Amino acid sequence: KGLRVSDKGFLNTAVIQSQITYIDGDAGILRYRGYPIEQLALHSTHLETAYLLIYGTLPSEKQLRQFDNEVMSHSYVHADAENFFRSFRYDAHPMAILTSAFAYLGSYYGEANPSLQGQKLFTNGDRSSLANMDRQIFRIIGKATTLAAMAYRVRQGREFVIPPAGLSYTGQFLYQMDHLGQENYKPSPVLEKALDVLFLLHADHELNASCTTVLQTGSSLVDPYSAIAAGCASLYGPLHGGANEAVIRMLISIGSPGNVPAFLESVKRREKVLSGFGHRVYKTSDPRSFIIRKTADEVFKVTGKDELMETAMALHDAAIKDEYFVKRQLAPNVDFWSGLIYRAMGFPLDFFPVLFAVPRVVGWLAHWRQMMLQEGGVKIWRPRQVYVGSAKRDYVPIGNRP
Ligand code: CMC
Numbered sequence: 560k561g562l563r564v565s566d567k568g569f570l571n572t573a574v575i576q577s578q579i580t581y582i583d584g585d586a587g588i589l590r591y592r593g594y595p596i597e598q599l600a601l602h603s604t605h606l607e608t609a610y611l612l613i614y615g616t617l618p619s620e621k622q623l624r625q626f627d628n629e630v631m632s633h634s635y636v637h638a639d640a641e642n643f644f645r646s647f648r649y650d651a652h653p654m655a656i657l658t659s660a661f662a663y664l665g666s667y668y669g670e671a672n673p674s675l676q677g678q679k680l681f682t683n684g685d686r687s688s689l690a691n692m693d694r695q696i697f698r699i700i701g702k703a704t705t706l707a708a709m710a711y712r713v714r715q716g717r718e719f720v721i722p723p724a725g726l727s728y729t730g731q732f733l734y735q736m737d738h739l740g741q742e743n744y745k746p747s748p749v750l751e752k753a754l755d756v757l758f759l760l761h762a763d764h765e766l767n768a769s770c771t772t773v774l775q776t777g778s779s780l781v782d783p784y785s786a787i788a789a790g791c792a793s794l795y796g797p798l799h800g801g802a803n804e805a806v807i808r809m810l811i812s813i814g815s816p817g818n819v820p821a822f823l824e825s826v827k828r829r830e831k832v833l834s835g836f837g838h839r840v841y842k843t844s845d846p847r848s849f850i851i852r853k854t855a856d857e858v859f860k861v862t863g864k865d866e867l868m869e870t871a872m873a874l875h876d877a878a879i880k881d882e883y884f885v886k887r888q889l890a891p892n893v894d895f896w897s898g899l900i901y902r903a904m905g906f907p908l909d910f911f912p913v914l915f916a917v918p919r920v921v922g923w924l925a926h927w928r929q930m931m932l933q934e935g936g937v938k939i940w941r942p943r944q945v946y947v948g949s950a951k952r953d954y955v956p957i958g959n960r961p
Contacts, residue, residue, distance in 0.1 A: 633701030665784025708735035763922025816873035835895030
């Protein structure tokens, strides 16, 4: 009663106060905890930025060393998990595997489950509660790369690799991926750094669909592993984290620069979507897309240029000048160039959303922690609907129905 649908798609509904990430979509500004994304991409690392997003300040040397150690020492996954991974079909989408793997992982850690331990498990002001929360955060970030690498290897029928010590976060990930199948594979420092920059850029983006899903799911006080699994499921869709994969499929289908005008016409006839363009918040270019474009050049120096690059550039240059897209304020987003880098690095196409989800666990956890520790505790997220179905009617036995 008295309700009306006022904001389909949540275009203008703020559900939480947050101190984590600031976006000005008109000016193309993105800041984590006040620091411009351009400065972080240039000077920081993914793990230092993770610390910043989660705890709100840049760490001291000692704090960063401890944080790195905690995260990296949690990269091992229990040997029993091998059976779980081997239960998937050889052609399972790796996002389906990763999503399930996070929920599976939660079954190991009853200490993080408010259903088992009591609803006040993660409350503000209690040291052991905060330590418990931190442990889950280290675990999820530390194991995310290992779970992703396992999802990758199981499809190739290859043995799993124990995460080696002494490497960086992305170095260890690339090592476990050993994705080019080379003997004694050592990650190239350029690719390791490029992936670290991409991870940092993907670490958070305030209340996108997946982060909102994590918070909505977490608001029922479910354990953080289940909330992260829900976030993965949301990210998987082609309008969100699946867009980097969709961009490559689109470029392959366009085929060559000469076919770009015809493709854009089909988008205008609404037969196709221009993947990698458009954003709910940015009405100008996504600031991350400039950094990614530069990173692509660094990567191509090592890997060689991706053959789709010419088509991508022709599409980009034509779309940003085309009145249809300009009028609708559709500009390149983070996914437009990232897929080309992943492809050049040799990752399979359907693995791209995984490369989005792995770093994004950081942002999800930062928002989850902020929500759990907010003053007054968590309130379950339960929106309302406006019912427009049938009025009351009586049940009709099956023999009497028309
Ligand atoms: N191609 C063609 N037309 C588009 C596109 C696009 N990529 N995006 C929006 N439009 C049109 C849309 O049809 C509408 O036109 P009209 O007003 O004539 O009906 C207008 O632009 C406004 O778009 P909207 O659908 O109201 O925008 P939204 O905020 O609901 O959707 C979006 C945002 C990202 C889902 C959408 O732009 C889109 O589908 N983009 C392609 C997929 C993509 O690249 N997603 C990645 C987003 S960034 C990273 C992430 O979140 O994962």
